[in-house]
Amino acid sequence: MKGCVFDIRHYSVHDGPGIRTAVFLKGCPLRCRWCHNPEGLEPEPVQVCRERQAGGKTIRLTEIIGKSMTPAEVAEEVLKSRIFFEESGGGVTFTGGEPLMQPEFTEACLQLMAREHIHTALDTCGYASPDIFIRIAARADLILFDLKHGDSDIHLQFTGVPSGPVLTNLRASIEAGFPLIVRIPLIPGFNHSADTLISMAGYLRETGWSGRVDLLPYHHIATHKYEKLGINYCMRDIRPPSAAEVEQAAKIFRERGFIVSVGG
Numbered sequence: 001m002k003g004c005v006f007d008i009r010h011y012s013v014h015d016g017p018g019i020r021t022a023v024f025l026k027g028c029p030l031r032c033r034w035c036h037n038p039e040g041l042e043p044e045p046v047q048v049c050r051e052r053q054a055g056g057k058t059i060r061l062t063e064i065i066g067k068s069m070t071p072a073e074v075a076e077e078v079l080k081s082r083i084f085f086e087e088s089g090g091g092v093t094f095t096g097g098e099p100l101m102q103p104e105f106t107e108a109c110l111q112l113m114a115r116e117h118i119h120t121a122l123d124t125c126g127y128a129s130p131d132i133f134i135r136i137a138a139r140a141d142l143i144l145f146d147l148k149h150g151d152s153d154i155h156l157q158f159t160g161v162p163s164g165p166v167l168t169n170l171r172a173s174i175e176a177g178f179p180l181i182v183r184i185p186l187i188p189g190f191n192h193s194a195d196t197l198i199s200m201a202g203y204l205r206e207t208g209w210s211g212r213v214d215l216l217p218y219h220h221i222a223t224h225k226y227e228k229l230g231i232n233y234c235m236r237d238i239r240p241p242s243a244a245e246v247e248q249a250a251k252i253f254r255e256r257g258f259i260v261s262v263g264g
Contacts, residue, residue, distance in 0.1 A: 018090025091119025
């Protein structure tokens with residue numbers, strides 16, 4: 001069995017507890033306008049060609065984004081950081097893209113990590129069939145669940161898919177008692193308004209869950225990726241939220257009993 005991986009990043013501190021290794025799997029069912037990993041959207045490797053000027057000459061560079069790997073090869077790379085996991089309480093996070101787009105591969109990787117007693121986290125948009133979601137999520141020690149918007153029509157407009165399956169799987173996670181962190185990107189013009197955030201906080205409270213919420217403010221850091229891929233970045237002119245605006249968003253969730261972290 002092989003999967004398609006486009007990056008393995010060691011020493012991450014924003015993808016779960018402790019120092020972690022993040023494994024980025026290719027393929028995503030969403031097309032979020034603000035996506036920070038556009039190189040992971042397509043399920044197969046992609047070839048990127050760039051031109052650079054050097055000494056009056058044009059040099060054409062070709063790069064393949066995405067590599068076929070077995071679960072054992074992924075585990076071998078991840079375990080290079082075992083000492084950092086042990087010292088910091090960290091582990092490995094499977095992200096993307098969307099790891100549930102490669103369910104068998106993700107499940108096999110999670111099983112290998114469990115045998116090595118490595119803490120695992122699954123970073124997911126939650127858009128998957130309920131049976132796949134529950135089966136894979138049950139293998140992870142922690143679910144990093146991306147909640148973007150509760151309104152299905154708005155979710156469809158900005159991400160390309162309705163929110164119904166996402167909310168179904170979020171509720172299933174809560175009912176199953178999975179260790180869970182809800183991650184909310186703060187996107188101006190999409191969900192970063194008091195009314196929307198109050199509604200999202202209310203939905204979470206209605207489920208009976210009152211754990212940790214990570215607020216992830218929008219930024220422009222991925223702009224160069226779109227240029228590299230030759231994709232138009234429609235969010236280029238959107239202003240990232242200020243520190244005061246982020247704090248107001250955090251206050252909404254804190255006042256409703258949630259533990260809030262900014263930036264993950």
